[in-house]
Amino acid sequence: MQVLFFAQLRELLGCESIELSAQAVSVAGDVVPALVAECPQWAEVLQGKAWLMSVNQTMAKANTAIKVGDEVALFPPVTGG
Numbered sequence: 001m002q003v004l005f006f007a008q009l010r011e012l013l014g015c016e017s018i019e020l021s022a023q024a025v026s027v028a029g030d031v032v033p034a035l036v037a038e039c040p041q042w043a044e045v046l047q048g049k050a051w052l053m054s055v056n057q058t059m060a061k062a063n064t065a066i067k068v069g070d071e072v073a074l075f076p077p078v079t080g081g
Contacts, residue, residue, distance in 0.1 A: 001066065003031065006075035012045045022068040028053050029062030031072055052077055 001022045005013055024034040031053065036043045053060045054073045066072065 001025065001068065002071045003035065004071065004073040006073060008076050009045070009051065009074055013042055020072075022066065022070070025066050027062065028055060028060040028064040028066060028072070031066070031074070050077055051075065 001020050002017055003020050004017045005015060010016055018035070018038070020031070020034055020038060024037070025031055032046050032051070036046055051074045053064075053075075055064050055066055055070055057071070057073070060072075
């Protein structure tokens with residue numbers, strides 16, 4: 001699966017996207033731990049933060065199912081005013 005990074009997260013990781021094995025992930029809540037397992041240097045940036053996530057361009061919750069071929073995006077919370 002393709003994982004895309006947006007806004008500040010892209011800058012902090014120095015990366016626009018990464019291919020992640022879909023076998024390591026069954027729900028959206030598994031994505032961050034799988035990314036940290038793949039790239040341990042990202043742990044400080046990714047863990048303990050409230051990143052928003054979408055699966056196939058639809059906002060996702062931690063229990064949203066993910067399958068092979070899905071596109072997952074992570075981005076910081078957005079505020080408006």
